[in-house]
Amino acid sequence: MEKMKDADIVIELKHDKDGAWKTDPEMFDWLVSRFGAEFVRDRLQDQIKHANKIFDRGRRLLHIENSEWVMVILYWGLRLIGLYDRGYRNFFDIQTVENEVFIKNLPDAFEGYRILHLSDLHLDIDENLKNVVAKVIEPVEYDLALVTGDFRASTGGSYQMAIDETVAFMETMPEPVYAILGNHDFLEFVKPLEDYAKLTFLVNESLPIEKDGEVIWLSGVDDPNMYQMDNLKMAYENVPDDAVKILMSHSPETWKEAAALGVDFMMSGHTHGGQICLPGGIALIVHAKCPRSFINGPWRHKNLQGYTSPGTGGCGVPVRFNCPPEITIHTLRKG
Numbered sequence: 001m002e003k004m005k006d007a008d009i010v011i012e013l014k015h016d017k018d019g020a021w022k023t024d025p026e027m028f029d030w031l032v033s034r035f036g037a038e039f040v041r042d043r044l045q046d047q048i049k050h051a052n053k054i055f056d057r058g059r060r061l062l063h064i065e066n067s068e069w070v071m072v073i074l075y076w077g078l079r080l081i082g083l084y085d086r087g088y089r090n091f092f093d094i095q096t097v098e099n100e101v102f103i104k105n106l107p108d109a110f111e112g113y114r115i116l117h118l119s120d121l122h123l124d125i126d127e128n129l130k131n132v133v134a135k136v137i138e139p140v141e142y143d144l145a146l147v148t149g150d151f152r153a154s155t156g157g158s159y160q161m162a163i164d165e166t167v168a169f170m171e172t173m174p175e176p177v178y179a180i181l182g183n184h185d186f187l188e189f190v191k192p193l194e195d196y197a198k199l200t201f202l203v204n205e206s207l208p209i210e211k212d213g214e215v216i217w218l219s220g221v222d223d224p225n226m227y228q229m230d231n232l233k234m235a236y237e238n239v240p241d242d243a244v245k246i247l248m249s250h251s252p253e254t255w256k257e258a259a260a261l262g263v264d265f266m267m268s269g270h271t272h273g274g275q276i277c278l279p280g281g282i283a284l285i286v287h288a289k290c291p292r293s294f295i296n297g298p299w300r301h302k303n304l305q306g307y308t309s310p311g312t313g314g315c316g317v318p319v320r321f322n323c324p325p326e327i328t329i330h331t332l333r334k335g
């Protein structure tokens with residue numbers, strides 16, 4: 001943590017009256033060398049655009065992501081009707097959910113392979129959250145761990161606390177842990193989280209996962225929801241056609257393209273399963289353009305199997321109703 005501050009690599013999103021981007025030139029150079037100038041320019045411009053909305057410089061003043069007062073009303077409303085404490089307890093009642101994924105051409109070495117899927121940690125929403133998540137994970141056995149985006153609670157402003165909490169949490173996790181960016185995450189998160197939280201990010205990138213001389217491919221795309229910088233074609237450029245393809249996509253909104261590219265299994269988050277739901281898990285608000293059946297748990301589209309995590313953490317107000325948070329273990333099976 002100290003090292004991170006000394007390294008001076010965490011930069012803040014700032015904008016002056018003209019909305020000009022102010023960033024650390026060293027960070028900018030690193031991002032360009034990793035992701036290419038065009039991608040960095042487009043992602044950062046979008047970040048500014050969204051941050052300007054958040055800071056009330058755009059026209060969509062009533063956008064829920066931008067409205068701290070909506071959260072204040074929700075918080076005090078729940079307090080007033082006596083439901084806040086129950087919702088807060090529910091927020092930390094993290095379930096361990098098992099899911100089996102059947103893949104026809106799964107290499108024998110990967111039979112029974114266990115993937116720990118965390119999503120939407122938003123650890124800076126509450127200082128207790130990282131310890132609760134770590135405790136739930138402690139007894140679980142798995143072969144590979146990954147996080148399908150959303151490290152920060154808000155979508156703008158300072159992100160130092162989100163980085164600090166994630167770094168502290170990742171100290172409890174053995175390497176490697178793979179990750180993608182969500183709609184709450186800036187591109188600048190990649191460097192500090194790779195350097196100090198031991199995460200390996202896949203931003204429209206892929207890498208082979210080897211076991212006993214056999215291989216499956218893990219890919220990750222950038223946020224397809226708010227920033228829409230996902231590029232599946234780029235991610236799959238170097239992946240052999242006949243490979244087993246596992247994809248991380250923050251929102252399930254990439255389902256059609258993933259199915260067309262022959263992805264076997266896609267893991268997502270983003271929806272929080274609704275977070276505040278009616279009895280039966282019926283979400284009041286869905287922030288993703290996809291069928292309702294895709295917003296929580298396992299789903300299928302043609303040959304693509306998908307799983308949308310309802311989130312390990314959550315954002316807005318730290319409460320949940322009829323929609324428990326979870327860590328998910330996906331066990332790969334041949335068949």
Ligand SMILES: [Fe+2]
Pocket residue numbers: 120122150182184270271272311314315
């Ligand atoms: Fe989220």
